[in-house]
Amino acid sequence: MSSAMFGAVESGIIYAIMALGVYLSFRILDFPDLTVDGSFVTGAAIAAILIVNGTNPFFATLLAIAAGFLAGCVTGLLHTKGKINPLLAGILMMIALYSINLRIMGRSNVPLLNEESVFTKIEVFFTSTGLDALFGSMAAAIGLQNLTSTWSVLISMLVVTALIKIITDLFLRTQIGLALRATGDNKRMIRSFSANTDQLTILGLGLSNALVALAGALIAQYSSFADVGMGIGMIIIGLASVIIGEAIFGTKTIAVTTFAVVGGAIVYRIVVSLALRVDFLETGDMKLITAVIVIAALVLPQLIDGQKERIRKKKKRLQQEMKINEMKKGGEEYASTKSNSQSI
Template sequence: MSLFAFAGALETGFLFSLVALGVYISFRVLAFPDLTVDGSFPLGAAVGATAIVNGVDPFLATALAAMSGAAVGLITALLSVQFRIMNLLAGILSMVALFSINLRIMGRPNLPIYGRATVFDRFGELGDFGLWRNVIALALFAIAAKLLIDWFLKTEIGLALRASGENPAMAEAQGVNNAAMIYLGMAISNALVALAGALFAQTQGVADVSMGVGTIVTGLAALIIGEALLRRRAPFFGTLGCLVGALVYRLFIAATLSLGFIQAQDLNLVTAIVVAAAVILSQGRGLGIAKGGMARLLARRAGGRVNAASE
């Protein structure tokens, strides 16, 4: 593997670790199988690229992209909570609708931003990082997101969110508003995915309406590989597994491509095999936890703090 390919694998790995963190919030913490990801990823790219083309500061454009992802997450949660549409179908409906919405935002199937200032250009002004500019910048984004999630999941609201995902009935009995937790968790999850989409468009120099295809599978691959490697389900190790899994997955793909074992058109097949193998491995090592006991612990802590605060 060449140095350029290695740097590219790290760059993509750190970027998709943001997607994995979003998937971790929805799938693992909230227990909400969300397919909105395949639409919110290109949504972030579309909003970020459109804003940059129209002269908006790249950092503000990236923030707007994350906010658009949060809005879409709220819509998916609304379909599930308010209109009683099952979680999987709610995500599919949002994903399908976003294809047309993204076309409307960009006004075309793809929108180039070559020659426009990006967050990476601004970061490059701090020093001459050369080949590693994007890698370092994306590593900072990924680590910052991981640390923020770690902190959030230890707060009163974070404990309530975890309790709601583990056992909604137990959480509700302890005074947790499950509907509010679904709205919050889905907003955070899709904001992270849209953030990754905006950054991806800036690394590639173009936003494309079809760039979200397979995003959910890639995020799941990183999440499951990280869990299989770390074998711990505590939030700190869960978020760390997202970073480790994304890097390992992308390095594996880059290595196999450089050795000629697979071709670019085989990536989806390889991803499916890797995810299946990681799931089988994780089951064999007993990564499952006692959900009832964990839910009671989290619900009591969250409910106790909420009750104390109300008093």
């Protein structure tokens, strides 16, 4: 494991929060929400501009979450009250947010070098309490040395992402959570059980984009800048995480699926960092790599299933043939004994 791979895991865990948001809209609500490309940057922009102006980074991150929630609600309103097709509502919100994000930042890029971020604060906490040294020596004990200057990012983000996953699981089992899932599953049915599907759709999209904006705010602080173009293709990365995770880890229950989504996000980052090591691939090829990964995750399981099915049918046919052959043989023996007895 190299330090590049370590970085991939680190950022994968942060992106997992975004993937959970995409899972909420895409799978739970059955709403392919393209707002994500915009709301991710909104989260980053708000956190960055507030931090540059001296706001506490934790408070700045909270405000970023709130902004993401609002953006999602607007998409929900466009769809439910404005009766705009889900894809179109998302795209409209995405391009509207592009301008809004520029306004928030005032320019297209806000650097955060030498600024205080949630990560610098956590790192200070980890070193002062000796936690960092503790994790460092634990890693060294299993042969992982010189990977990183601090373990604080990985550990703290693992805790945060795990908490968000667990809260999501619990929420989806509450009375409101059940109604939300039913809204994505069978709108007509849940309306006949007196649930306001419009409100639930708006709420679901709000929560989804709140998570996306949180991921945006964290990524901005992690990579020390916010850029107006950092959200391009974010929805595909989210979908890639969901689809890869589901293909690898399965979808048996909600808890398994959310685990799969988190795992998928990390696997995706690792695959991308591996791909970028191939000599003729450049960082500009990232999006193409993403597209190929998603296509592979969608098509490969089908091919594998098809192959299994063919093998099963072949086996069945062979068995059938053997049965017929045996019966024929039995018949011939019977006939030969009969003719023998006649000849006698």
